[in-house]
Amino acid sequence: MHAFPAFYPLSGKTIVVAGAGEAAEAKLRLFADSPAEIRRLEGEAALQPRSYEGAALAFVATDDDAFAEAAAGAARAAHVPVNVVDRPALCDFTTPALIDRGEVVAAIGTGGASPMLATLLRHDIEARVPQGAGHVAALLAGMQAEVRRALPEPHRRRAFLRAALTGPIAEAAMLGDKARAAALLREALARDEPGAGLVQFIDARGPADLLTLKAARALAAADVLVCDEAAHPDILALARRDAERTGPQTIEHLAELAAQGLRVARLVTGPGWRSEQVALAEHGVDAEVLPIAG
Numbered sequence: 001m002h003a004f005p006a007f008y009p010l011s012g013k014t015i016v017v018a019g020a021g022e023a024a025e026a027k028l029r030l031f032a033d034s035p036a037e038i039r040r041l042e043g044e045a046a047l048q049p050r051s052y053e054g055a056a057l058a059f060v061a062t063d064d065d066a067f068a069e070a071a072a073g074a075a076r077a078a079h080v081p082v083n084v085v086d087r088p089a090l091c092d093f094t095t096p097a098l099i100d101r102g103e104v105v106a107a108i109g110t111g112g113a114s115p116m117l118a119t120l121l122r123h124d125i126e127a128r129v130p131q132g133a134g135h136v137a138a139l140l141a142g143m144q145a146e147v148r149r150a151l152p153e154p155h156r157r158r159a160f161l162r163a164a165l166t167g168p169i170a171e172a173a174m175l176g177d178k179a180r181a182a183a184l185l186r187e188a189l190a191r192d193e194p195g196a197g198l199v200q201f202i203d204a205r206g207p208a209d210l211l212t213l214k215a216a217r218a219l220a221a222a223d224v225l226v227c228d229e230a231a232h233p234d235i236l237a238l239a240r241r242d243a244e245r246t247g248p249q250t251i252e253h254l255a256e257l258a259a260q261g262l263r264v265a266r267l268v269t270g271p272g273w274r275s276e277q278v279a280l281a282e283h284g285v286d287a288e289v290l291p292i293a294g
Contacts, residue, residue, distance in 0.1 A: 003094070005107060010036040013056040016080070018046035018071045023061035023085045030098075046071045052078035059095075061085040102134025103141060132174025136165065139173045139181050150189045155223045155262050162221060164188065197258030199280055199287045204267035206232025215290040222265035224257055230269040239265065251276065255283040 010031075017027045018041040031038055036056075045051045047070045052058055058075040060082060062068050072090045075082040084090040096107035110117055140147070140161070151157040164170060164185060172181035200218045202211070204227065211219075219225075219238045225245045227236070236245075243265075249257075254276070257264050266273065273289075280287045 003109060005096070005109060007105065007107075008056065010034045010056075013037070014039055014054055016041060016052055016055045016058040016075070018042070018051075018058065018060045018075075019062035019067070019085075021061065021063060024059075027059045027061055027085070030095075033100075041071075047074050049074045049077035052080045055080045057093075058082040059085070060090075101131065101137075103137035104133040132176070135176055135178065135181075136170050136173040139169075139178060139185070140164075143182060143185060146186075147189065150192070155260065158221075158223065159261050159263070160188070197261045197263065197286070199254055199258055199264045199266055199285055201266045201268055201273045201277065201287065201289045202235070203269075203291070204228060204231035204235045205269050206235050208232070208234035208238060211235070211238070212291055218263075218290060219265055221263055223262040224264045225267060226254065226264055227267040228269040231267045232269075235267060251279040251283060254280060255285050258285045 012035070014037045015031055015034075016039045017024055017031075020042050028038065028040070039051075039055065041051050046060070046067070052075045055075075055078070058080045060068050060071045060075070062071070062085075065087075068084050068087055068090060072082045072084050076092070081092040082090070083093055083095055085095075088094065094109055096109035099106040147157060147160070151160055169181050169184045169188065172178075172184060200215075200222070202215050202218060208216075216238055219235070220240060222239060222243050225236070225239055225243050226249050227245060227247060229247065239245075254264060254266070258280075266276065277287050277289065
């Protein structure tokens with residue numbers, strides 16, 4: 001990872017856009033619906049450090065190279081990180097291609113190397129992010145403390161939220177019916193039904209682009225990774241960073257993990273998984289095989 005992506009809260013912040021022309025107008029449109037205060041600078045004012053004081057971020061958009069360099073220097077003199085459109089060498093940060101769904105924002109960056117590639121990737125991903133996703137995120141943000149109190153154990157909370165994000169709760173939120181969605185969520189919390197554990201066998205020989213979408217999602221949702229020694233690094237990279245990772249375990253231990261309601265990704269590289277699957281079934285454990293060759 002050559003650049004660290006981070007999401008910066010805009011409420012109560014000031015954003016400076018310096019310059020003129022279509023590129024500057026595009027930056028203004030980018031923040032049009034944000035809660036930030038927008039400070040527009042043109043001409044000599046854009047070259048004075050005092051014009052940037054108190055700002056969180058600055059954007060410089062111009063066709064004039066000398067103006068761009070001077071404005072970027074003024075922003076830095078005021079200790080404000082700056083992005084200069086189409087001039088990566090002058091940037092403290094780059095602007096990604098964005099998918100904006102309100103509370104849900106996805107960003108695709110190339111470190112300034114290829115904005116066009118980032119835009120093409122954004123179009124591919126955008127179709128998979130529902131318009132109502134922001135409503136779901138807003139619902140969960142508003143009830144986060146309530147969910148944490150009811151489900152203090154992280155793995156149970158993750159299982160609950162997985163179900164909430166794929167059922168009637170999310171459907172109501174996406175339709176904008178926040179009151180019904182909140183009521184359904186509280187009803188589910190009151191029932192306090194722990195999610196069933198699951199062991200999912202995933203072919204980990206790699207490379208990662210051979211995985212099915214379902215297998216990739218299983219990796220992203222797993223609480224525990226139980227990995228063969230030869231598991232491909234690119235496969236492991238698709239899993240959550242905070243997921244517990246271990247080597248091969250006994251059937252009894254796998255069954256115990258599932259009994260705790262955990263999702264276990266069993267990353268296999270040889271044919272031995274078949275006997276594990278049979279043994280887990282004998283222990284009454286729900287096991288799923290995500291397409292494995294050989």
